[in-house]
Amino acid sequence: xxxxxxxxxxxxxxxxxxxxxxxxxxxxxxxxxxxxxxxxxxxxxxxxxxxxxxxxxxxxxxxxxxxxxxxxxxxxxxxxxxxxxxxxxxxxxxxxxxxxxxxxxxxxxxxxxxxxxxxxxxxxxxxxxxxxxxxxxxxxxxxxxxxxxxxxxxxxxxxxxxxxxxxxxxxxxxxxxxxxxxxxxxxxxxxxxxxxxxxxxxxxxxxxxxxxxxxxxxxxxxxxxxxxxxxxxxxxxxxxxxxxxxxxxxxxxxxxxxxxxxxxxxxxxxxxxxxxxxxxxxxxxxxxxxxxxxxxxxxxxxxxxxxxxxxxxxxxxxxxxxxxxxxxxxxxxxxxxxxxxxxxxxxxxxxxxxxxxxxxxxxxxxxxxxxxxxxxxxxxxxxxxxxxxxxxxxxxxxxxxxxxxxxxxxxxxxxxxxxxxxxxxxxxxxxxxxxxxxxxxxxxxxxxxxxxxxxxxxxxxxxxxxxxxxxxxxxxxxxxxxxxxxxxxxxxxxxxxxxxxxxxxxxxxxxxxxxxxxxxxxxxxxxxxxxxxxxxxxxxxxx
Amino acid sequence: xxxxxxxxxxxxxxxxxxxxxxxxxxxxxxxxxxxxxxxxxxxxxxxxxxxxxxxxxxxxxxxxxxxxxxxxxxxxxxxxxxxxxxxxxxxxxxxxxxxxxxxxxxxxxxxxxxxxxxxxxxxxxxxxxxxxxxxxxxxxxxxxxxxxxxxxxxxxxxxxxxxxxxxxxxxxxxxxxxxxxxxxxxxxxxxxxxxxxxxxxxxxxxxxxxxxxxxxxxxxxxxxxxxxxxxxxxxxxxxxxxxxxxxxxxxxxxxxxxxxxxxxxxxxxxxxxxxxxxxxxxxxxxxxxxxxxxxxxxxxxxxxxxxxxxxxxxxxxxxxxxxxxxxxxxxxxxxxxxxxxxxxxxxxxxxxxx
Numbered sequence: 063x064x065x066x067x068x069x070x071x072x073x074x075x076x077x078x079x080x081x082x083x084x085x086x087x088x089x090x091x092x093x094x095x096x097x098x099x100x101x102x103x104x105x106x107x108x109x110x111x112x113x114x115x116x117x118x119x120x121x122x123x124x125x126x127x128x129x130x131x132x133x134x135x136x137x138x139x140x141x142x143x144x145x146x147x148x149x150x151x152x153x154x155x156x157x158x159x160x161x162x163x164x165x166x167x168x169x170x171x172x173x174x175x176x177x178x179x180x181x182x183x184x185x186x187x188x189x190x191x192x193x194x195x196x197x198x199x200x201x202x203x204x205x206x207x208x209x210x211x212x213x214x215x216x217x218x219x220x221x222x223x224x225x226x227x228x229x230x231x232x233x234x235x236x237x238x239x240x241x242x243x244x245x246x247x248x249x250x251x252x253x254x255x256x257x258x259x260x261x262x263x264x265x266x267x268x269x270x271x272x273x274x275x276x277x278x279x280x281x282x283x284x285x286x287x288x289x290x291x292x293x294x295x296x297x298x299x300x301x302x303x304x305x306x307x308x309x310x311x312x313x314x315x316x317x318x319x320x321x322x323x324x325x326x327x328x329x330x331x332x333x334x335x336x337x338x339x340x341x342x343x344x345x346x347x348x349x350x351x352x353x354x355x356x357x358x359x360x361x362x363x364x365x366x367x368x369x370x371x372x373x374x375x376x377x378x379x380x381x382x383x384x385x386x387x388x389x390x391x392x393x394x395x396x397x398x399x400x401x402x403x404x405x406x407x408x409x410x411x412x413x414x415x416x417x418x419x420x421x422x423x424x425x426x427x428x429x430x431x432x433x434x435x436x437x438x439x440x441x442x443x444x445x446x447x448x449x450x451x452x453x454x455x456x457x458x459x460x461x462x463x464x465x466x467x468x469x470x471x472x473x474x475x476x477x478x479x480x481x482x483x484x485x486x487x488x489x490x491x492x493x494x495x496x497x498x499x500x501x502x503x504x505x506x507x508x509x510x511x512x513x514x515x516x517x518x519x520x521x522x523x524x525x526x527x528x529x530x531x532x533x534x535x536x537x538x539x540x541x542x543x544x545x546x547x548x549x550x551x552x553x554x555x556x557x558x559x560x561x562x563x564x565x566x567x568x569x570x571x572x573x574x575x576x577x578x579x580x581x582x583x584x585x586x587x588x589x590x591x592x593x594x595x596x597x598x599x600x601x602x603x604x605x
Numbered sequence: 606x607x608x609x610x611x612x613x614x615x616x617x618x619x620x621x622x623x624x625x626x627x628x629x630x631x632x633x634x635x636x637x638x639x640x641x642x643x644x645x646x647x648x649x650x651x652x653x654x655x656x657x658x659x660x661x662x663x664x665x666x667x668x669x670x671x672x673x674x675x676x677x678x679x680x681x682x683x684x685x686x687x688x689x690x691x692x693x694x695x696x697x698x699x700x701x702x703x704x705x706x707x708x709x710x711x712x713x714x715x716x717x718x719x720x721x722x723x724x725x726x727x728x729x730x731x732x733x734x735x736x737x738x739x740x741x742x743x744x745x746x747x748x749x750x751x752x753x754x755x756x757x758x759x760x761x762x763x764x765x766x767x768x769x770x771x772x773x774x775x776x777x778x779x780x781x782x783x784x785x786x787x788x789x790x791x792x793x794x795x796x797x798x799x800x801x802x803x804x805x806x807x808x809x810x811x812x813x814x815x816x817x818x819x820x821x822x823x824x825x826x827x828x829x830x831x832x833x834x835x836x837x838x839x840x841x842x843x844x845x846x847x848x849x850x851x852x853x854x855x856x857x858x859x860x861x862x863x864x865x866x867x868x869x870x871x872x873x874x875x876x877x878x879x880x881x882x883x884x885x886x887x888x889x890x891x892x893x894x895x896x897x898x899x900x901x902x903x904x905x906x907x908x909x910x911x912x913x914x915x916x917x918x919x920x921x922x923x924x925x926x927x928x929x930x931x932x933x934x935x936x937x938x939x940x941x942x943x944x945x946x947x948x949x950x951x952x953x954x955x956x957x958x959x
Contacts, residue, residue, distance in 0.1 A: 166823050169777075169823055169824075169825075169826065170823060175780070175826065178826070180640070180666075180827070181826065181827070181830075182829060183829070183830055183833045183834065186833075186834065186837040186839050188839060250769075251752070251754050251769040251770035251820075252769060252770040252772065252819075252820030252821070252822070253819065253820055253821060253822025253823075254822070324765045325768060326768060326769070327839075329834070329839045331830065331833070331834055331837075331839075333830070371837045371838070371839065372837065373833040373834075373836065373837050374836075375836045375854050375859050375860060375861060376859045376860045385838065386765070387717075387765065387766040387838060387839075388765065388766055388839070389765070389766045389767070389768045389769060389842075390766075390834070390839055390840055390841055391769075392820070392821055392822035392823070393822045393823040394822050394823065395818075395819055395821065395822040395823055395824075
């Protein structure tokens, strides 16, 4: 596991939301990195580090508060980052419990396992493929009840099926899907081994040829599916419950048919787990809350509200949840196999990325701010990263654009498929050479980034995951205006409009401008005011 | 004491009834219990009957295998889920007298009815005229040794969920009693029906205990997890649980769908063994064993009272749901002895590839 030098950075990437005030399961507020959530313990409050999927439990938890006197105060993070936070002890004393879709990854670490006092599964949802109903017909998959992962891979490699899936190094749904397809393609009859992963590699590459959207969070993935032009994204890999919930608001032509491949699925069972470090009072709160959540009427309400499956015997699943059984594929039994699978995903299996960093090096960045930028970027060129969460991946094309009053420099690096060290060091040298002076021309510089991407795409004639990261500490005060940029963006070809900008709020940046850029381009705003490193690392999940 | 327990995995405090200061005549008996007995001790009728006997139990729950290492000072009793840790606790605390086993529960394999039929047609299970199902352990271990998959068996057509290797899903033996007892059962059979007692024995069974564990991949830490998954219809086809987990549902009139209870023909029982550390603890142990009301209430939680062999069958056979074996030995179910804790730890280490 990568050693994290800044304590709590990832752990704290999220936003504390008191359940009472959290009613929306929408895309959520700005991703704030380094926000010190988790105040000291207080009576009747259970501080829970959780997956953002659990936002949909807000109505149930509000009733739980009335019935038990226990309110849940969430801090959100991805499942795998959450597991790291628990294993490393960074959750001790800050949280009383953790609640992720699954504890599989956490249990692979003996140290992490020992941090949990007890856990209780609360509900279940298998990871499935939601296929746009029209695409289902084109593929001849009938009602979707007989589809295998191999058929999905064949359709993907033939260019007939494009899909979105969250980043397996961040999110349990992506990781579960990766385990499921690796099991299916290797023919592994029991838990995956390294040899199975090797065997599955060619088929996995075919499967991932169809992945057109990636994401660090399932909420953004759903949004991106919604805004993609018709026909570009044919399917989404996600929990059955998320896919069915999306159908509640998707227009008729974008409705998803949930396919649970017949060769097996990996399910999430949402264990609510008490940390061993929790105090006596919090233990009692945990007990009361758990007992409440397992009551028959509450389980019924959970299933109807969230479309997950109940775990208490005798409680029927909500209408629309299919009853036919699927094989539950075993999860790898060792961290080495799991991390090996994740590293292969990042460096070998997935479609390569094209990432453009548009970096503000105006005068106001001089001193500490530039030093923060250099150190945050340096982490992306480091090698201490066993599952490939952070660093630039093998085969990734990285362009650094530094700007002030205008673009100062544009430098493109291609990380080779093997022996990437020298190229990573070269990227780092370019970053460390940056100097700060001049004004701030945000929009003109972004336009230049899109032009660079257009040239790269037409030269390489490839189809990579492409995204722009914009880091600025100020307000655009030179060059193109917001309206200019909007017209420029609208005039781009569809390949250009598909490229999102992920702006990072830093220093005295104008939040409104940056949110506008995220909205126009289908990106997402990240808050780097607490930790710039944390923001850069979060964004890796979207690249 | 608490601080020491907090350091252990699997610890859960269950403050069952916080008492005002003692009113006269009621003795508070403090102890540690396995979590599977939490609901029994919290049952209002159990509380009332103990009160009628002038006792009130104040217990916290913890993993059975961890009680032996814990500092138990200040407690009147320890109530693990099996005999071996009870023996360790007795030795560590120099407790004289026999340990009391008020009730017990055998390990069983659960499956959906159509899957049980597939097992039967392949000689892996049998159904007696009484309706009691048995699971053929030797045949099962042979299937594991030979890497047989569900697709190698007959009559699996139409069962999409029956794919991949045939194995029984258990909990993590390093943290959970049922997973460890499964290793006891497997090692006994693999050691030519002799309890493993030395390094040579561990060596003989090493490959098989490693195999039955490794093929499962990540294992859950408590038997609650796989059982709930099964009931949610998403779990593995064959899951090892305590009979009491299923029997409690049946005794309380809760539906279990088409769940079938298969008794391994050689199984291990979870001997809920009470170690009285003080006179009050011993008094509680005797009450749990001898009090007719408490015995009947234990059946409500799926346990078999030692002192009343007929009570379990009498209560369960009248209920709708899976068929339970009223009398284990009459049903041809044998008990595998459990190795000493030290050997069991070696088996767990072998199973985990350590």
